[in-house]
Amino acid sequence: MKTKNLFSLDGAGPLSEKAIEALDHFEASRRDFLKTAGVMMIGFGFGTATAVAQGTTPGTPDNTQVDSWVAIGADESITVFAGKAELGTGLRTLQLQLAAEELSVPMDRINLVLCRSGVTPNQGLTVGSLSTMTQFGTAGLRVALDTARDALYQLASHHLSVPVTELILQDGVFSVNGGEPTHAVSYGQLIQGKRFSLPVNSRAVPNNPSRWKVLGTSVPRVDIPAKAKGTFEYVQNVRVPGMLHGRVVRPPTLGARVQNIDNSVVNGLPGSPQVVRVNDFVGVVADTEWHAIKAAAALASGITWSAGDTFFAQIDLYTYMTKQPSRDSYSVNTGDVDQVMASAHKTITAQYRYPFQMHGSIASSSAVADVRGGTGQTATVKVWSATQGVYNMRTVLSNLLGIPAANIEVLFVEGSGCYGHNGADPATHDAALLSQAVGKPVRVQYSRRDEMTGGEHYGHPMVSNEKVGLDANGMIIAWDYENIWMQRGEGAAIGTAMPGNGIPGALAGFPTAQVIPTTTPTNPTAYNNFSNAIPSYVTGSVNGMSFGTGTIASQRVLNRIVASPLWTAWLRSPDRLQNTFPHESFMDEIAASLKADPVQYRLRHLSDQRFINLVNSVAHSGTWDTRPSPKAGNARTGVVTGRGFSGVLYEGLDGYCAMIAEVSVDQHTGNITVTKVTTGVDTGPVINPNGLRNQMEGQVVQGISRTLFEEVKFDGAVGNITSNDWRSYPVLRFGDGIPEIDTILINNLNAPVTGAGEITITVVAAAIGNAVYDATGVRLRQIPFTPENFLAAKAEQKV
């Protein structure tokens, strides 16, 4: 050790002599590693490297090691490995920005490898608007990069024989403050093709957001030019030598089982079709896509199915849900709600309803699988998949195919926007089952009907029962909330290890997790507002401590889950949208009953200063008209306008959002048009202003679509899903009224970085519903706000 290290690493101190020595003398060739990882990628694993954690599947990089996240070559190449997928939201660019910022190199010097099992760290699923928070947090990409940067500082100090405080770092080259320009050393020269062999320091200090150069700027997305040109390779475009094309043949109704199958119907058809059957999983494989489509159509005519499950009619959905045995838990329960409610000056109740909705990706889902060797210890699998979790996929495929996880490679390839757990995973399971049967690589792409009824796991429907007690001054003194939602498959296969929690695995005979009813709901042991079940205006009290954003002390939130006949999974802002719609609508109802301005009334029950600031900012920017709803002077016929407010702290910890929607309502036709939306977020330091606005704008319009148009239709008498194309599942189109959108970004440099992929859509439905009430005096408590539903509510409420 030649240099005294003056540079203090927060929490870690200077590198030990032993660590420096390890860096200097590590035997393995970093250059070889890079060659394999950067150029080939295929067949690469960490199986023999030191960076394999004990007890994990061989071929899983150890997240606690810097080498699992970043590799610097002697040729100055920089490869960053990350586990959060690009789902169309700009996450590839964001992670490049982060790496460029923390390593002080231009973005184009970084080769970013995303989501490949055995190669990138296991960061679980890319879901829940959590990716930025994770990557900027203490167990994500940032701390690994900062640990690497700090080590490079130490090495440079050692190499140039000056304290780190005298080093200047620019574009991956260290020089000495005031020294000769030639007295410099680069990352590549320092690392000399070796590994870092360092544990990640979870307390490594990030570059200060106030001095960000790459983060915080509107860096254009790196994927957009190739997408605009049409050359970008989506998972739908993956072509593998020798690849065949597969199609699935799903049961015509839910729960129908194969009674008889006549394979001979495909005999003589072009493309040498091969029929595959695993219990009730049926498909066909042929040489081209068109031949597979024709063969699948023929095969469908050769199968005799049993009658399907029968269940409730569409119109009875919500009544049915409230009468089922349920699995119950409290999010909060201060134990005094009934008593305080009994003492209230006045109580108000309302019920809200949210339907099944679907992801409805614009692409029908696709995947390619190459399963060799059948099943067992010597079989191998490689899949190209738009999955949200390559490691979870590896586990599910292992169970589905009976092949060790160590023999399975999952490569993430971008699909179309998924908005949650769409058909990407089921299509991958389908491709794997077909490939296993025929022993060759098989590409599956769903038909539109497959996508919407055979691979789709719908968003949860919800019934929400709201009740508050008011004191004589009109302040809320108790809030009692009960939600009931339906699910089948405990989320989805991807969230568990069970293939039977998704459609293909269940058809192939794997068991599906059941919703087991509880007799006594449990009280919370820790604060968890992950579903936004807890309204913003209560204190969020658990174990006598307040974790929420509001002031109301007496509170009870009961969550009840019931079994669904339809398959379900996470759809963008899962349950949070369903819970925020009633909370933010009900708050508006309460304010209206007191003839109070909806924004002012909210502020009277909020305690969280960031939330209060955002509400005020949005109200100011949107020139909020402070007055009670409904708007005085509006006629009860013809076309009228109104404005509505809504806001939330997403998941109780992941970014604040507030919104004003302005609407025009034709009270004769019932047609609702959103004319303008003003919306703001406080997600901590803004990482990419243009990218953030793109997310917000997209969520506003998608939120309008889900609020005004979307509802999955079914015929319970025969167990059939009737929403199976874009005519039977209409969504918002160009020409349906695209609003003017004004976005407000609070660049809060003192707060942690949080997510933005789901927060804005969460508040849209309530903002629109409140605006409709303001315009018309009609309270809409059931999604979607179609013309028929508006007119029915207007008639029922005798407005």
Added chain:
Amino acid sequence: MANYSLRVNGQSSDVTIDDPSTPLLYVLEENFQLNGPKFGCGLAQCGSCTVLLDGRPIRSCVTPVSNADGHSVTSLEGLRALEGLPHPDALHPIQEAFVKEQALQCGYCLSGIILVGYAFVRDTPNPTRAEIENALNGVLCRCCTHTRMLDAIQRYARENF
């Protein structure tokens, strides 16, 4: 088996297809290895498979390959070739407008949005935003990047006509 002569993105090719009802989309994907036109619904309901047939937007998922025999097919990749612009691999001005406006999220729908928008602007002098929106009514974008797409097409119309 039948031979079809197609002029795809400026290059003439003959392809042999056994079934004349094979949708043009699959021929472009499998025989021509193009990524631009994409399968979305197979029902002519979404527009992801849009190509220009002799300069006019069509849905390649429901257009039999036999209908394209002897015709010119332009996919999203081929807009520069269609206009005879140099550097056919570079972005066409309407594609540049989409980059400038960052007018997409996943981008899967772009064949429909850009090619329908391109043909509409070409055929409609000084289009209003409402006219462009109306022209795009049959094309779906599920990431809901509608406002930016309208901005991009308006920019293209403003800067190039």
